[in-house]
Amino acid sequence: MYRIGVDLGGTNIAVGLVNENAELVKKISSPTGASRPAEEIVKDIAKLCKSICAEMGISLSDIEGIGIASPGIANHDTGVVEYANNLPFKKFPIAQLLKDNLGESIPVRIENDANAAAWGEACAGAAKGSKNSIMITLGTGVGGGIIIDGKVYSGFNYAGGELGHIVIEVDGAPCSCGRRGCWEAYSSATALIRMTNEKLEECRASGRYTSMSQAARVSGRTACDHMRAGDEAAKEVYDKYIKYLASGLATIINIFQPEVISLGGGVSGEGQSLIDSLLPIIRKEQYGGTIVALTDIRIAKLGNDAGIIGAALLK
Amino acid sequence: MYRIGVDLGGTNIAVGLVNENAELVKKISSPTGASRPAEEIVKDIAKLCKSICAEMGISLSDIEGIGIASPGIANHDTGVVEYANNLPFKKFPIAQLLKDNLGESIPVRIENDANAAAWGEACAGAAKGSKNSIMITLGTGVGGGIIIDGKVYSGFNYAGGELGHIVIEVDGAPCSCGRRGCWEAYSSATALIRMTNEKLEECRASGRYTSMSQAARVSGRTACDHMRAGDEAAKEVYDKYIKYLASGLATIINIFQPEVISLGGGVSGEGQSLIDSLLPIIRKEQYGGTIVALTDIRIAKLGNDAGIIGAALLK
Numbered sequence: 001m002y003r004i005g006v007d008l009g010g011t012n013i014a015v016g017l018v019n020e021n022a023e024l025v026k027k028i029s030s031p032t033g034a035s036r037p038a039e040e041i042v043k044d045i046a047k048l049c050k051s052i053c054a055e056m057g058i059s060l061s062d063i064e065g066i067g068i069a070s071p072g073i074a075n076h077d078t079g080v081v082e083y084a085n086n087l088p089f090k091k092f093p094i095a096q097l098l099k100d101n102l103g104e105s106i107p108v109r110i111e112n113d114a115n116a117a118a119w120g121e122a123c124a125g126a127a128k129g130s131k132n133s134i135m136i137t138l139g140t141g142v143g144g145g146i147i148i149d150g151k152v153y154s155g156f157n158y159a160g161g162e163l164g165h166i167v168i169e170v171d172g173a174p175c176s177c178g179r180r181g182c183w184e185a186y187s188s189a190t191a192l193i194r195m196t197n198e199k200l201e202e203c204r205a206s207g208r209y210t211s212m213s214q215a216a217r218v219s220g221r222t223a224c225d226h227m228r229a230g231d232e233a234a235k236e237v238y239d240k241y242i243k244y245l246a247s248g249l250a251t252i253i254n255i256f257q258p259e260v261i262s263l264g265g266g267v268s269g270e271g272q273s274l275i276d277s278l279l280p281i282i283r284k285e286q287y288g289g290t291i292v293a294l295t296d297i298r299i300a301k302l303g304n305d306a307g308i309i310g311a312a313l314l315k
Numbered sequence: 316m317y318r319i320g321v322d323l324g325g326t327n328i329a330v331g332l333v334n335e336n337a338e339l340v341k342k343i344s345s346p347t348g349a350s351r352p353a354e355e356i357v358k359d360i361a362k363l364c365k366s367i368c369a370e371m372g373i374s375l376s377d378i379e380g381i382g383i384a385s386p387g388i389a390n391h392d393t394g395v396v397e398y399a400n401n402l403p404f405k406k407f408p409i410a411q412l413l414k415d416n417l418g419e420s421i422p423v424r425i426e427n428d429a430n431a432a433a434w435g436e437a438c439a440g441a442a443k444g445s446k447n448s449i450m451i452t453l454g455t456g457v458g459g460g461i462i463i464d465g466k467v468y469s470g471f472n473y474a475g476g477e478l479g480h481i482v483i484e485v486d487g488a489p490c491s492c493g494r495r496g497c498w499e500a501y502s503s504a505t506a507l508i509r510m511t512n513e514k515l516e517e518c519r520a521s522g523r524y525t526s527m528s529q530a531a532r533v534s535g536r537t538a539c540d541h542m543r544a545g546d547e548a549a550k551e552v553y554d555k556y557i558k559y560l561a562s563g564l565a566t567i568i569n570i571f572q573p574e575v576i577s578l579g580g581g582v583s584g585e586g587q588s589l590i591d592s593l594l595p596i597i598r599k600e601q602y603g604g605t606i607v608a609l610t611d612i613r614i615a616k617l618g619n620d621a622g623i624i625g626a627a628l629l630k
Binding site: 146 | 388397398445446447461463464468469470471472473474475476477478480481482483484485492493494501558559562563565566569570571572573574599600602603606607608609
């Protein structure tokens with residue numbers, strides 16, 4: 001038997017086939033066309049589900065379950081997306097509609113995309129084997145997913161787990177959510193790029209040398225790469241970024257004391273050296289010191305497929 | 316049948332008898348004598364349990380269960396207090412020892428004191444009827460207790476739920492835990508007193524009038540009382556305090572989206588006017604705006620007895 005995971009994004013719909021070992025064996029995608037009516041988008045999801053089965057030479061009746069990772073507020077009890085910022089969904093019964101479109105009685109489950117990714121890492125990735133884990137995605141924003149007692153936790157209204165939107169600096173940098181000083185505004189790849197540009201500007205204004213000024217284009221990797229090559233200004237950017245990221249992670253530990261925190265998203269591409277930079281600060285700042293068993297901080301394993309795999313494995 | 320709740324503090328041991336309606340029917344206490352060996356403290360807890368039964372004319376066999384609310388890290392699975400800052404407990408099997416001292420086969424359960432208070436409010440107080448709730452205690456420090464899916468959540472190592480130690484201002488005011496900028500350093504009664512004293516000093520230095528300077532002694536109520544009497548400087552202190560408190564509460568909502576947050580501790584004595592001051596800021600800052608069902612913010616109902624009642628009702 002197989003399961004299908006759907007990662008529904010503002011740009012693309014990615015659909016994957018997951019086998020009994022929780023491995024992604026095939027992935028196909030098509031553009032979302034997010035400006036179309038919601039019903040059209042569901043029709044395309046159904047088509048992709050049929051296509052992936054056809055391409056693998058299996059039938060829909062070989063599919064044990066389908067899961068959809070959706071942006072926004074996804075009610076996993078009713079299968080209704082309450083709202084999504086970048087899709088035309090408002091109290092949209094996506095699970096039922098997909099079932100209707102497929103004409104088969106396959107269970108369809110839904111979850112918020114960041115939560116689905118956390119579930120994927122918990123079932124088949126970096127947090128496999130733990131009952132309580134948190135996933136933090138360091139990308140354009142800072143996403144969060146909370147797994148408690150072997151289940152996705154999203155609060156009584158399914159809108160919880162917005163870990164990027166904890167304020168770490170009252171009156172601080174503006175955040176896309178409207179608040180000021182959110183963790184996302186300091187620890188996303190976007191924030192790292194902003195800090196890098198600020199440092200470049202500062203160096204330019206003061207005539208200070210930095211090898212970063214030779215970069216063709218500033219990305220989330222610029223400060224990391226140049227820091228490793230010995231550039232002092234780049235190290236200042238990196239240290240500042242690490243300080244904020246570590247502070248937020250210590251806060252997450254003080255709240256949840258999870259067995260595992262897995263770090264995903266573009267910035268996590270830095271790998272173990274990122275964790276090595278974070279750990280001394282986190283261990284110093286976390287409550288309870290080293291009296292208790294310590295939360296393990298790991299790089300996420302499933303990369304961009306975490307959402308698809310997590311969605312497929314929804315129960 | 317009755318249950319017994321023990322609130323074990325650094326200064327006093329309070330023991331209460333709780334009836335089948337979760338009402339506290341009798342409470343007695345004695346000094347903790349925290350510098351004595353841990354075993355002596357347990358002997359006194361046993362004595363108090365026997366005394367309260369004797370005073371109420373019931374026998375120990377009428378007791379369905381005993382719960383102990385302890386400071387520090389309390390392992391509710393093993394009954395061992397891993398560590399407590401202000402008591403001589405280190406990997407101390409308090410539950411088993413109390414059983415041995417009582418010589419009866421009554422189940423003894425333990426929980427961290429802030430968690431027990433949250434459990435009390437969830438079972439019999441402000442959050443009664445909800446499955447997911449958070450209690451925040453605004454006292455000398457800021458305490459937190461997390462109830463998820465009808466159970467106390469304290470992480471895989473029982474040290475979680477330290478909601479006072481989420482950093483809301485990186486490099487901010489020093490906190491008793493060793494970090495800087497914790498919520499506790501801005502939203503405890505202690506912080507409110509500090510802010511009041513700072514304003515008094517500022518007014519003194521600039522020759523500005525404030526009726527607060529006539530207060531015999533600055534307490535957590537000084538700024539609130541004088542603000543209500545129309546003093547402008549007092550209003551500035553109150554508004555600043557409310558701003559930080561609301562920011563932390565919005566963060567708690569963004570993480571947990573609990574059905575209920577109950578506010579306890581000295582500052583919560585301000586009652587509904589405190590909530591009326593907080594709500595406009597929280598509703599503006601919380602993620603998801605008003606698309607989803609809203610977390611109810613309430614004043615805790617059980618006062619200082621929340622820990623005893625919660626401990627008695629531990630399952």
